[in-house]
Amino acid sequence: MDQDHTEALVGAVRRAIETRQPLRAHGHGSKAFYGNPRAGEALHITGHRGVLSYEPGDLVITARAGTPLAEIDAVLAAQGQMLGFEPPQFGGRGTLGGAIAAGLSGPRRPWAGAARDFVLGVRAINGRGESVRYGGETIKNVAGYDLARLYAGSLGAFGVLLEASLRVLPVPETELTLVLEPADPLQAMIDWQRRPWPLSGLCVDDGRVCLRLSGTADGVNAARQQIGGEELPAGAAFWQALRNLELPFFAGDAPLWRVSLPPATPPLDLPGDWLLDWGGAQRWLRSPAPPAQVWAKAAAAHGHATLMRGGDRSGGVFQPVSAAQAAIERRLRAELDLDGVFGGGRAAR
Amino acid sequence: MHVTESRTADHAGLLAALRRVLPADGLLTAEAERRVYECDALSNYRALPLAVALPETVQQVQALLRLCKEHGVPVVPRGAGTGLSAGALPRTDGILLSMTRFDRILEIDPDNRIARVQPGVRNLAVSEAAAPHGLFYAPDPSSQFASSIGGNIAENSGGVHCVKYGLTTHNLLEVTLVTMDGDLLTLGSGGLDGPGYDLLALVTGSEGMLGVVVEARLKLLPLPESIVLLQAAFPDLERAGRAVMDIVAAGVVPAGLEMMDQVAIEVVEGYIQMGLPVDAAALLLCELDGATAEVEAQLERVQALMRACGGYDLRLARDADERTRLWAGRKGAFPAMGRVSPDFYIVDATVPRRHLSGILRRIGELAEEYGQRVATAFHAGDGNLHPLILYDGGVPEQVERTEKLASRILDECLAVGGTITGEHGIGAEKIDKACRQFADPVLEDYFAVKRAFDPSGLLNPGKAIPTLTRCAELRGSHVHHGHLPHPELDRF
Numbered sequence A: 001m002d003q004d005h006t007e008a009l010v011g012a013v014r015r016a017i018e019t020r021q022p023l024r025a026h027g028h029g030s031k032a033f034y035g036n037p038r039a040g041e042a043l044h045i046t047g048h049r050g051v052l053s054y055e056p057g058d059l060v061i062t063a064r065a066g067t068p069l070a071e072i073d074a075v076l077a078a079q080g081q082m083l084g085f086e087p088p089q090f091g092g093r094g095t096l097g098g099a100i101a102a103g104l105s106g107p108r109r110p111w112a113g114a115a116r117d118f119v120l121g122v123r124a125i126n127g128r129g130e131s132v133r134y135g136g137e138t139i140k141n142v143a144g145y146d147l148a149r150l151y152a153g154s155l156g157a158f159g160v161l162l163e164a165s166l167r168v169l170p171v172p173e174t175e176l177t178l179v180l181e182p183a184d185p186l187q188a189m190i191d192w193q194r195r196p197w198p199l200s201g202l203c204v205d206d207g208r209v210c211l212r213l214s215g216t217a218d219g220v221n222a223a224r225q226q227i228g229g230e231e232l233p234a235g236a237a238f239w240q241a242l243r244n245l246e247l248p249f250f251a252g253d254a255p256l257w258r259v260s261l262p263p264a265t266p267p268l269d270l271p272g273d274w275l276l277d278w279g280g281a282q283r284w285l286r287s288p289a290p291p292a293q294v295w296a297k298a299a300a301a302h303g304h305a306t307l308m309r310g311g312d313r314s315g316g317v318f319q320p321v322s323a324a325q326a327a328i329e330r331r332l333r334a335e336l337d338l339d340g341v342f343g344g345g346r347a348a349r
Numbered sequence B: 001m002h003v004t005e006s007r008t009a010d011h012a013g014l015l016a017a018l019r020r021v022l023p024a025d026g027l028l029t030a031e032a033e034r035r036v037y038e039c040d041a042l043s044n045y046r047a048l049p050l051a052v053a054l055p056e057t058v059q060q061v062q063a064l065l066r067l068c069k070e071h072g073v074p075v076v077p078r079g080a081g082t083g084l085s086a087g088a089l090p091r092t093d094g095i096l097l098s099m100t101r102f103d104r105i106l107e108i109d110p111d112n113r114i115a116r117v118q119p120g121v122r123n124l125a126v127s128e129a130a131a132p133h134g135l136f137y138a139p140d141p142s143s144q145f146a147s148s149i150g151g152n153i154a155e156n157s158g159g160v161h162c163v164k165y166g167l168t169t170h171n172l173l174e175v176t177l178v179t180m181d182g183d184l185l186t187l188g189s190g191g192l193d194g195p196g197y198d199l200l201a202l203v204t205g206s207e208g209m210l211g212v213v214v215e216a217r218l219k220l221l222p223l224p225e226s227i228v229l230l231q232a233a234f235p236d237l238e239r240a241g242r243a244v245m246d247i248v249a250a251g252v253v254p255a256g257l258e259m260m261d262q263v264a265i266e267v268v269e270g271y272i273q274m275g276l277p278v279d280a281a282a283l284l285l286c287e288l289d290g291a292t293a294e295v296e297a298q299l300e301r302v303q304a305l306m307r308a309c310g311g312y313d314l315r316l317a318r319d320a321d322e323r324t325r326l327w328a329g330r331k332g333a334f335p336a337m338g339r340v341s342p343d344f345y346i347v348d349a350t351v352p353r354r355h356l357s358g359i360l361r362r363i364g365e366l367a368e369e370y371g372q373r374v375a376t377a378f379h380a381g382d383g384n385l386h387p388l389i390l391y392d393g394g395v396p397e398q399v400e401r402t403e404k405l406a407s408r409i410l411d412e413c414l415a416v417g418g419t420i421t422g423e424h425g426i427g428a429e430k431i432d433k434a435c436r437q438f439a440d441p442v443l444e445d446y447f448a449v450k451r452a453f454d455p456s457g458l459l460n461p462g463k464a465i466p467t468l469t470r471c472a473e474l475r476g477s478h479v480h481h482g483h484l485p486h487p488e489l490d491r492f
């Protein structure tokens, strides 16, 4: 199964640079709905796959970008480890490159860290068609600018990912989900997050708080005694469904927004239904509100919003950034993607 | 670049203009005053800046950078000056921009677990202000009593606890910078991520080359309910190294995992007589924190693993006093070296954890080859090594041997996939070594990043990212590490 397609991919990028033909890296297409509409010729990554190194005692795995997440999960699980940021696997699919390029993180994010936090280094094909390595395999590394993390969440705007080295986490000894119905769910989440409990998930769906504890059996039990609530027997399935946007809340055609906010932000005055994840820091909204209105409310609360699925996408799906940031982003793309082969017109509104 | 006469004339105009925008006592030009800023904690690199600016407001920083850009004069930002890689080394033809007057904690927001601070705030002050709310700021460089948040951001600092809680980059939510163009740029958000590309990642650890930090929003964490510290001695390096791997692989994420080798143990014991097992080849210190029940369960596991790897003389500290006493050994390592040797050179490098014992053995061999004593005390949990080379600065050939030895150690670390700096940065000190770590295409991409933020190239030039010409020359010739005769001058 393992295959090294570096040469072919480098060749394709070089040809694209010569002919100024935009490319668009394509993994499993599991996140095809995400981001602005893309142009460009598909550059298939999935053939370039395989785990390159994995040392459980080092808590580091390096794999080619086209490796299916499912394969990585299996390799890690065999050693009692996991990807700590719980990347969504939409439709059960996804590649490592796609997960890093999209930079999305699951329910564990506030406690364990985001996709970008686990990236130690990447190998990528840059805007000059060269295979380059940024960062490395060590946890601590302050040499050079952190281009590896810039790639995380960039949707391939700066280059094609060939490999990524990620920090991994041990699978907790015990995991338990509690369901509670406090009078003020948001306030309850604020209070719980100020306690030193082994939290690993905290969301509000339909007035019901789901709380996940991860750790040693003793630690989880002790916290459980203090928190109360009922155990949710299908806890693991619940978090999996949340992570992959498969809960009933996500069904249907109403536009789906992801709103990133300071966790204690009071409910935003927008029409529609909410599901709060990340202890309040990531909120999902099903709403017909016009994008400009959602963005204005999110910005006023010191956050930002992304139109994940559906809705009016004509003005782009990402919150407009400040003029100062836009100017730097433009220059950065012009500098790193000299011939615009990775841009693909995706930023066009 | 030499300071020529025409430039001097230019400078007079700039200084006059700066005086108009800075507070009355905010521009130091007298030589005695400038001397204070001629180096950071790495005092063998010195240069006298043209002038030292001490702005008090963001507007003043903006005006200053605009004026310097207009006059084509470089600017070197500086926090507390505790840097160990000469990152805040001034330029004789430039302004030293001290951010010490930005020393206010603007807000502690316990519900959102956020601290909003100015860059001159000391790292420890953040945790002190958060403590009454049951919160703390996790990144804890050993210099936390003195170093500034601005400097921490520029160096992506981390300390003992970063094995569990991460570096500055993992605990920084938003930063506001002034660019060399004088523009105000806010990256990140009040939430856990920001809009647009992750420029926050680029700026963190950029050694003051992309913008001047004027405000930051930091993530605070709940104070742990209980903390324990366990120390164990090991008969050889291999077994100590295996204990590190086994603890981590067993699913325990310690709050800190530190190691000292035999030389370090001996020197520290000679210095503070705390009854350390001087016959041991290595001492391992493992701190565990969290909810009490969680910590107790992990403690049992770690004790068992240490014993299984041949660990002996286990000591456990349960309260703060006992912990302080046990940590004294590890924390006393640096000052202790000063007692047994006139000078010591701190190497900072990181290797993948699996190579720890191999590298330690190699360092021992190299120490013998060069005839210099090397003590190693380090962050084992992250693979971040700090070999301390003991030498006498009064003996020229020892200085030279020390530099060569340090350089060889860095080469060995690079050879196993490590990096030349785990936490102190490249600065001016390791700029030549950076040529070994970065391939030319990577350097080109770094220049591209620099151009996007600072097209004029005037912000802290000559640090962190070596030029291609410099590397071409260095790779082709034998070069001594460290001590450049005139670090303030462009050499190529």
Ligand SMILES: Cc1cc2nc3c(=O)[nH]c(=O)nc-3n(C[C@H](O)[C@H](O)[C@H](O)COP(=O)(O)OP(=O)(O)OC[C@H]3O[C@@H](n4cnc5c(N)ncnc54)[C@H](O)[C@@H]3O)c2cc1C
Residues within 6 Å of the ligand: A023, A024, A025, A026, A027, A031, A035, A036, A038, A039, A045, A065, A066, A097, A098, A101, A102, A103, A153, A154, A155, A156, A157, A158, A159, A160, A161, A162, A304, A318, A319, A320, A321, A342, A343, A344, A345, A346, A347, B194, B195, B196, B197
């Ligand atoms: C997460 C995110 C948030 C943003 N937020 C904002 C905002 O708030 N405001 C604003 O103004 N702008 C924002 N932008 C910027 C703006 O939307 C971008 O300019 C736009 O997304 C440009 O995309 P593109 O054309 O570069 O991507 P394209 O090149 O068209 O997309 C590349 C595709 O490749 C995929 N891929 C799969 N495998 C790989 C691999 N191995 N290597 C590389 N890529 C791979 C990626 O998933 C992606 O779908 C944001 C961008 C991102 C990525």
Ligand SMILES: Cc1cc2nc3c(=O)[nH]c(=O)nc-3n(C[C@H](O)[C@H](O)[C@H](O)COP(=O)(O)OP(=O)(O)OC[C@H]3O[C@@H](n4cnc5c(N)ncnc54)[C@H](O)[C@@H]3O)c2cc1C
Residues within 6 Å of the ligand: B040, B041, B076, B077, B078, B079, B080, B081, B082, B083, B084, B086, B087, B088, B099, B119, B140, B141, B142, B143, B146, B147, B148, B149, B150, B151, B152, B153, B154, B155, B156, B157, B158, B159, B160, B207, B208, B209, B211, B212, B213, B214, B423, B424, B460
């Ligand atoms: C005894 C000792 C122990 C140490 N232990 C550790 C440790 O455990 N971990 C660790 O990571 N480091 C450690 N250090 C190194 C040092 O303390 C850190 O790098 C620290 O973050 C530097 O902060 P500072 O405020 O002193 O910055 P300075 O030394 O003043 O400057 C360092 C760099 O930051 C830039 N800079 C400073 N302020 C700003 C700003 N506002 N905007 C933009 N750029 C700025 C400067 O230009 C320079 O490049 C130690 C140093 C000493 C002396």
